[in-house]
Amino acid sequence: MGTLHDPASQSLAAASVLARSPGRPSEEVVADAAPSAAPDKDVLSDVLRVVKLTGALFFWVDASSPWSVEVPRAGSFAHLILPRAQHVISYHIITQGSGSVSIGDDPPMEFAEGDILVIPHEDSYAMCSAPGVRSGLSLEDSLDFFRAMAAGQLPFVINEGGDGLLLTRYVCGFLGCDARPFNPLLGALPPLIRIRRAAGAPSDLLDRLIELTLAEVSVQRPGAECIRLRLSELMFVEVVRRYLEALPPEQTGWLAGLRDPAVRRAVALVHENPARGWTIEELARETGVSRSVLAARFTRLVGCPPMQYLTRWRVQLAARLLTDGLAKVSAVGRDVGYESEAAFSRSFKKLAGVSPAGWRDGRRG
Numbered sequence: 001m002g003t004l005h006d007p008a009s010q011s012l013a014a015a016s017v018l019a020r021s022p023g024r025p026s027e028e029v030v031a032d033a034a035p036s037a038a039p040d041k042d043v044l045s046d047v048l049r050v051v052k053l054t055g056a057l058f059f060w061v062d063a064s065s066p067w068s069v070e071v072p073r074a075g076s077f078a079h080l081i082l083p084r085a086q087h088v089i090s091y092h093i094i095t096q097g098s099g100s101v102s103i104g105d106d107p108p109m110e111f112a113e114g115d116i117l118v119i120p121h122e123d124s125y126a127m128c129s130a131p132g133v134r135s136g137l138s139l140e141d142s143l144d145f146f147r148a149m150a151a152g153q154l155p156f157v158i159n160e161g162g163d164g165l166l167l168t169r170y171v172c173g174f175l176g177c178d179a180r181p182f183n184p185l186l187g188a189l190p191p192l193i194r195i196r197r198a199a200g201a202p203s204d205l206l207d208r209l210i211e212l213t214l215a216e217v218s219v220q221r222p223g224a225e226c227i228r229l230r231l232s233e234l235m236f237v238e239v240v241r242r243y244l245e246a247l248p249p250e251q252t253g254w255l256a257g258l259r260d261p262a263v264r265r266a267v268a269l270v271h272e273n274p275a276r277g278w279t280i281e282e283l284a285r286e287t288g289v290s291r292s293v294l295a296a297r298f299t300r301l302v303g304c305p306p307m308q309y310l311t312r313w314r315v316q317l318a319a320r321l322l323t324d325g326l327a328k329v330s331a332v333g334r335d336v337g338y339e340s341e342a343a344f345s346r347s348f349k350k351l352a353g354v355s356p357a358g359w360r361d362g363r364r365g
Contacts, residue, residue: 041268041269041271041272043258043264043268043271044237044240044244044258046271047183047184047185048177048185048237050178050316051178051179051185052177052320053175053176053177053237054085054175054176054233055174055175055228055230055231055232055233058172058173058213058228058232059149059154059157059158059171060156060157060158060169060172060217061157061158061159061160061170061171061172062157062158062160063097063099063129063159063160063161063169064159064163064164064165064168065129065130065162065166065167065168066128066129066133066161066164067099067128067129067133067160067161067162068126068128068133068135068160068161069126069135069160070126070134070135071090071125071126072139072142073122073124074087074088074089074090076139076142076143077142077143077146078122080147080149080150082174084176085176085177085178086176086178086179086180087122087176087178087183087186088122088174088175088176089119089122089175089236090118090122090172090174091117091118091119091173091174091175091235091236091239092116092117092171093116093170093171093173093210093214094112094114094115094116094117094169094170095113095169095171096113096168096169096170097112097166097167097168098110098111098112098113099111099127099129099130100127100130100131101117101125101127101128101192102125102131103123103124103191103192104123104125106191108131109194111194113197114196114197115195115196115197116206116210117192117193118189118192118194118195118236118239119191120190120191120193121186121189121191123191127170129161129166129168156217156220171213171214171217173232174232175232175236178320181312181316181319181348181351181352182312182315182316183316184302184312184313185240185255187253187303188254188256189240189255193243195243205238206235206238206239209231209234209235209238212227212231213228213232216228240255243255247259252301252303253301253302253303254301254303256301257298257302260297262289262294262297262298263301266286266287266294266298266306269283270306270309270313274310274317274336274337275334275335275336275337277337278306278307279307280294280295280305294306311347311351314336314337314338315348315352317335318356319352319363321335321336322356322359322360323359323360329341329344329345329356329357329360330344333356344356
């Protein structure tokens, strides 16, 4: 199995991360610098905890050339494989061979053995042995496949393609998470992430996770499903960390904001104590910059002002409490920083589109 470099290591080899964003050419950057010091609160872990990251099914694909797999928008089959998930993230581990992947009408991106592909935004995409090869399957054909897979009616290894000698093998995996009312991580990720191995780099955490996953996918032992699900979650977190470490200096977004000391500190403070009656003045004082500097940096990097971020995160926390707990709406509102149920309900409905009670009923129905 190819290796991927951990930027915190001292090896000169480096793993590259290529992220494709709409309207912008792909750029490949080298993650060879140690990440900055961690904030007071591990906000990435906090977000992943609140949005309930969870794994779904795995299966192998053995594809002989010429081959093509066209996957519809995940929203069309999410109810089949992760019926309680709001959002589905697709990913693939390439264990042999090569090919190309494209999102919608975007130009294709090549992949090779050792690569990991992540499609975070439920986009339709195509994987094939060479650009231009198409399967011709309809949406209903694709849905039939996922129905049969979810029902356990298909073999664990799926054979695709023609009679060619070139073989590509890859593992398909899916993750579920909450996208609403507010998931700052999803908005910070591009439509397609490719993590590439680094030739000659020492084995690292992601390599070990991949090896464990491949071992668990290859056999059916008691408890294998539970282990595979946890491994898929761990791999996704490590992919996000690689992406963060490889972001170019000019990048904006929630993850990019975590690299700015003042913004990172402000976000950490909000996550440490979301119920506190924060003001922009207090956050600026705690972060050691002026109010105007904090507001400008925060808005430019994160995409919204600090007080709006606080409101959104409070509502997301409330949504999780409403889904998982039995507390009254008024108590949930107080827990996330609202003094009155009316104010809480207004903020919640503005962001979530439904009242707190309606959210609870819908998520439990």
